[in-house]
Amino acid sequence: MTDGRFITFEGGEGAGKSTQVRLLAESLRGRKREVVLTREPGGADGAEAIRTLLVSGAVDRWDARTEALLHSAARRDHLVRTVWPALERGAWVICDRFADSTLAYQGYGHGLDRALIGQLAEVTMGRFRPDLTLILDLPVEEGLKRAGGRGGAEDRYERMGLDFHQRLRQGFLAIASAEPRRCAVIDATRSPEAVHQDILAAVTTRLDSSA
Numbered sequence: 001m002t003d004g005r006f007i008t009f010e011g012g013e014g015a016g017k018s019t020q021v022r023l024l025a026e027s028l029r030g031r032k033r034e035v036v037l038t039r040e041p042g043g044a045d046g047a048e049a050i051r052t053l054l055v056s057g058a059v060d061r062w063d064a065r066t067e068a069l070l071h072s073a074a075r076r077d078h079l080v081r082t083v084w085p086a087l088e089r090g091a092w093v094i095c096d097r098f099a100d101s102t103l104a105y106q107g108y109g110h111g112l113d114r115a116l117i118g119q120l121a122e123v124t125m126g127r128f129r130p131d132l133t134l135i136l137d138l139p140v141e142e143g144l145k146r147a148g149g150r151g152g153a154e155d156r157y158e159r160m161g162l163d164f165h166q167r168l169r170q171g172f173l174a175i176a177s178a179e180p181r182r183c184a185v186i187d188a189t190r191s192p193e194a195v196h197q198d199i200l201a202a203v204t205t206r207l208d209s210s211a
């Protein structure tokens with residue numbers, strides 16, 4: 001692999017991930033490197049088709065294991081078709097959600113066995129991991145309020161109860177403390193520009209001083 005980098009954004013609903021992914025991509029593009037902006041579930045044709053099955057419809061549409069399998073299938077397609085080829089070209093790939101969302105949502109949120117989620121990760125991507133994961137953290141109520149203002153049909157997860165969202169916030173923080181070298185927790189309560197500056201600082205110190 002060349003000097004490509006894989007940066008993922010994680011956090012609860014309405015934390016500002018899409019906003020920050022865009023701002024980081026603009027900053028990095030300004031520095032003349034190829035930047036690929038992508039998302040999960042989705043980011044490739046097959047994975048986007050699976051996304052529709054996951055983000056719409058009844059809250060209890062899938063049992064936790066089926067849901068984790070669908071996310072894993074979408075992830076594999078996304079890696080094979082989009083992420084790995086881009087990294088091979090030396091691009092910096094910025095992804096809105098990745099495998100930590102499976103551990104947080106299906107594991108901490110829905111109570112799926114963590115060892116099983118680890119096995120799924122192994123099948124899906126072997127030892128491949130992000131170079132840097134930015135976890136946008138804010139109180140659940142604030143995130144849901146922001147997400148609610150956004151509207152749209154992709155609200156299946158937003159309709160899961162407050163307890164569910166509290167568990168996944170704790171899940172993301174637990175992931176960050178278990179893997180502090182890979183993960184940076186970002187205070188997402190402040191203005192988009194202030195959050196962006198923190199993210200740029202994390203990218204510069206942890207990945208590349210010329211980022």
Ligand SMILES: Nc1ncnc2c1ncn2[C@@H]1O[C@H](COP(=O)(O)OP(=O)(O)O)[C@@H](O)[C@H]1O
Pocket residue numbers: 011012013014015016017018019020146147149150188189190191192193195
């Ligand atoms: N730092 C911020 N402060 C206040 N509102 C924000 C902030 N960042 C994003 N928003 C708004 O909150 C909503 C959700 O943001 P978005 O980036 O879509 O979050 P996510 O992708 O994490 O769900 C959008 O309406 C967005 O304009």
Ligand SMILES: Cc1cn([C@H]2C[C@H](O)[C@@H](COP(=O)(O)OP(=O)(O)O)O2)c(=O)[nH]c1=O
Pocket residue numbers: 012013014017018040041054055071096097098099100101102103105106147157158
């Ligand atoms: C990648 C992934 C996402 N999800 C969920 C979280 C999101 O609610 C939903 C769609 O992701 P996303 O479009 O990022 O939602 P939002 O912008 O509202 O945060 O999929 C999982 O449950 N497991 C996963 O592995």
